[in-house]
Amino acid sequence: MTVKEFLSERIAMANPSQLVEILYEGLIDSLQNARLFLANNETGDFDFEIEKSREILSLLIATIKGNSDIAINSRSLYVFINQLITEAVNTKEVKKIDDAIKVATPLYEAWKELSNRSINEEQGSKKVSVIAGMTYGKNSINTHVVSNEKQWQNG
Numbered sequence: 001m002t003v004k005e006f007l008s009e010r011i012a013m014a015n016p017s018q019l020v021e022i023l024y025e026g027l028i029d030s031l032q033n034a035r036l037f038l039a040n041n042e043t044g045d046f047d048f049e050i051e052k053s054r055e056i057l058s059l060l061i062a063t064i065k066g067n068s069d070i071a072i073n074s075r076s077l078y079v080f081i082n083q084l085i086t087e088a089v090n091t092k093e094v095k096k097i098d099d100a101i102k103v104a105t106p107l108y109e110a111w112k113e114l115s116n117r118s119i120n121e122e123q124g125s126k127k128v129s130v131i132a133g134m135t136y137g138k139n140s141i142n143t144h145v146v147s148n149e150k151q152w153q154n155g
Contacts, residue, residue, distance in 0.1 A: 017115045020063055024108035027056040028101060031085075035097040038088065050089060053100075057082055077103060 001009075011022060034049035057078050064071045081100050088096035 015115070015118060017111060017118050020060070021108065021111040021115045023056055023060055023063075024104060024111055027053055027060070027081075028104050028108055030056065031097055031101050031104065034085075034088070035094055035101070038092060038097060039094050050085060053085060054082065057085075077107065 007022075011019065014022060030049045030053040034046050034053065037043075037046035037049060061075060061078050064074050081103050084096050084100040084103070087093070088100070
């Protein structure tokens with residue numbers, strides 16, 4: 001299995017918190033690659049990795065919903081990381097990339113922990129059994145399930 005196939009499969013099977021975790025992994029990998037290319041004066045590859053990291057930051061910003069304190073702080077951190085990346089591009093300082101990695105790494109670790117907890121909760125939760133298949137109307141298809149408590153729920 002190639003790396004692309006593995007990543008595609010991982011994305012297809014991921015829950016929402018795991019998808020954010022994967023984005024952080026990609027961000028940190030891109031920043032580490034950019035750091036290496038900057039240190040070796042490989043500007044073409046450096047520019048590619050910088051563009052990739054900015055695209056990932058824009059995806060992370062797109063995951064933020066609402067104006068809670070967490071949402072506002074997350075946006076601020078993403079803007080700060082982007083500012084560090086811009087400074088690295090303008091000054092060609094490896095330290096700016098290192099600083100961006102230092103900011104992103106604890107965020108990644110937090111999302112990884114959240115993903116692990118959500119997986120453990122899913123595995124520990126009660127099983128839901130499908131009792132009836134599907135019902136359908138003119139414009140919709142609905143599934144119905146009954147939980148262990150024998151209460152009908154829309155699937």
